[in-house]
Amino acid sequence: MNSYQLAEDSKLNQPEFVFGVATSSYQIEGGVNLGGRTASIWDTFCRQPGAVDNGDNGDVACDHFHLWQQDIDMIADLGVDAYRLSIAWPRILPRDGELNPQGLNFYQQIIDACHARGVKVFVTLYHWDLPQYLQDKGGWLNRETAYKFAEYAEVVSAHFGDQIDVYTTLNEPFVAAFLGYRWGVHAPGIKGEREGFLASHHMLLGHGLAMPILRRNAPNAKHGIVFNASPSYPLTPSDQGAADYSEAEGYHWFMDPVLKGEYPFEVVERQSDNMPMILAGDLDLISAPVDYVGINYYTRHVCRYNENGDIVNVEQPSAEHTYIGWEIYPQGLTDLLVRIHQRYEDLPPMYITENGAAGNDELKNGEVVDQQRTRYFQTHLEAVDNAIRQGVDIQGYFAWSLMDNFEWAFGYCQRFGIVHVDYQTQKRTLKHSAIAYRNMLLARKQENQ
Template sequence: MNKYELPQDSQLRHKDFVFGVATSSYQIEGGVAEGGRTPSIWDTFCQKPGKVDDGDNGDVACDHYHLWQQDIEMISDLGVDAYRLSIAWPRILPEDGVVNPQGLAFYEQIIDACHARGMTVYVTLYHWDLPQYLEDKGGWLNRETAYKFAEYADVVSRHFGDKIDVYTTLNEPFVAAFLGYRWGIHAPGVVGEREGFLASHHLMLGHGLAMPVLRKNAPNAKHGVVFSASPAYPLEDKDIGAANYSDADNYQWFIDPVLKGEYPALITEHQAMHMPMILEGDLEIISAPVDYIGINYYTRNVVRYDEHGEIKIVPQPENEHTYIGWEMYPQGLTDLLVRLNERYDNMPPIYVTENGAATDDTCVDGQVNDEQRIRYFQTHLEAIDQAIRAGVRIDGYFAWSLMDNFEWAFGYRQRFGLVYVDYQTQERTLKQSAIAYKNMLLERAEENK
């Protein structure tokens, strides 16, 4: 397949549907001690033995800090409408209250280069790289960090204003709070139920505090927030309760306060002893109107109750899985988008802000034949089309990721990129999936002339 086949009469073929690629700062930039940047919690976490596969770190990553010009050219050559990136908080505010002009200038040249090539720019303010100096004061367990986030959002949006086309406050607060402060799998590596829920509330409070600041400083830009979601399916009818609870814990806990102004009762009742202190007015702040919701989808969860009444994820060995063991289940994306649309009366437009697969990629004679990823993208684009036909408003799709990069606790073992990166030489090679994406976008552009 040398291009993705978009269904006939599909909204995906329309010129207003946004196609893009996505990255995040710590995963690609490197240059961790350059340009005035100070350490983030991920720099610290990577130094702890056994926390990251192979002892990997983001010190160099894809060296985007130095190679950004060729990378933006590469993105432009794909023919995408938009580039989704994140800004590194410790590059902008290397010390509490100290603004770093070099950091702002670094991102300004990237934004300008994107605009010069006709691409819109989607910027995430927080993709998990909290400054270490804030973690030293408690990080997201400290309510003050929510206010520090709003100050950081103010610095960025006052500088860039509407030059940033679309702002995202947080990327995947589920991962930042629960993997970082509940289960200890990600930085900063804290373990505790109460800590996980406390961090999550402060993250969502930070989002809410930032929204009016962003609107004031960038009145013509769009503003929203991005959530990860792995929809749950009961193994048997007796496990429906397990699936409902899994959905509440996995994504409704984060989306409900934004779109409903409340946390889901399933969680607040079951986890009553671990609930954070929610001050009067917090939920009003968090539920500030948003222009869009981003949804990151990779796979689903099939769940059941075990003999102790605990919820367990049940592997589905009869179905196809990616190289890292994630089930390929495009129907889950359709189901998720429809479920969300039904759950929230005030659902704003949705972007699928991340979607992709890690496959077993090798570069042979300058070619990477990633056939499974091609099928993954094809079937998930079809799944989005089905959701649109079912009445869900979806305005765009971003492939994760532009290129292979630092995949957090998995280091460099997992390759999610459309573009293959040789980490020794930093050479970039378009995989067959990237060529198919480019060809599809070229064909769509011809149609819309």
């Protein structure tokens, strides 16, 4: 397949629909001690024995810190409409209250280069790399961190204003809060039920505090938040309650406060011993209107109750899986988007801000033939189109990821990129999935001229 095929009447063919690629700062930048940057919680976590596969870290990663110019050229040459990146908080505020002009200049150059090539810029303020100096004071377990995030949002948006086309406050607060502070498999590696829910509330509070600041400083930009979500399905009809609760804790817990001004009752009831302190006015702040909601989708869950009444996920061995072991289930993306559309009144437009597949990719004779990923994108683009046909307002799609990178606790063994990276030479090679993406976008632009 040398190009993704969209139906002639597909809404994805409309010129206003945004196609892009996505990355995040810690996963690609490297340069952790350069340009005035100080340590993040991921720099610290990577040095804990056994925390990351192979003892990998983001010290160099894809060396985007030095190679950003060629990377922006590569992005533009793909023909995408937009580039979704994140800003490293400790590169902007390396110490509490101290501004780093070098950090602002680094991102200024990237933003300018994107705009010079006609590429819109979607910026995430928090993609998990909390400054270590804030973690030393409790990190997201400390309510003050929400206010520190608002200060950071003030600095970034005051400098860039409307130069950033779309602002995202948080990326995947579920992962940052639950994997980082509840289950301990991500930075900062804290394990505790109560801690996970407390961190999640403080993150959402930080989002709420930042929204009016962003609107004031960038009145012509769009402002929102990105959630990861997996639809859940019951193994048997008697497991429907398990699937419902899986969705409630998996993404309603994070989306409901933003879009409904309340936490889901079933989670509050089931986790009553672990509920955070919610002060008067918190939910009013958190539920400030957003211009869009980003959805990151990779797979689904199939759930059942075990003999103890606990909810467990059930593997689907007969299904196709990616290299990371996640089931490929494109129908889940359609179902998820329709369920969200039905759940929330006055839902703002949505973007698919991440979607992709990890592969055991090898460079052979100058090529990476990633057939599974190519099929994955084809079927998931069709799934987005199907959701739009059912009335869901979706305005863009971002492939995860632009290039192979540091995949958090999996280190460098999982390759999500549509561009292959040789970590020894830093050579970039477009995989067949990237070539198909480029060809589709080229054909689409020709049709819309």
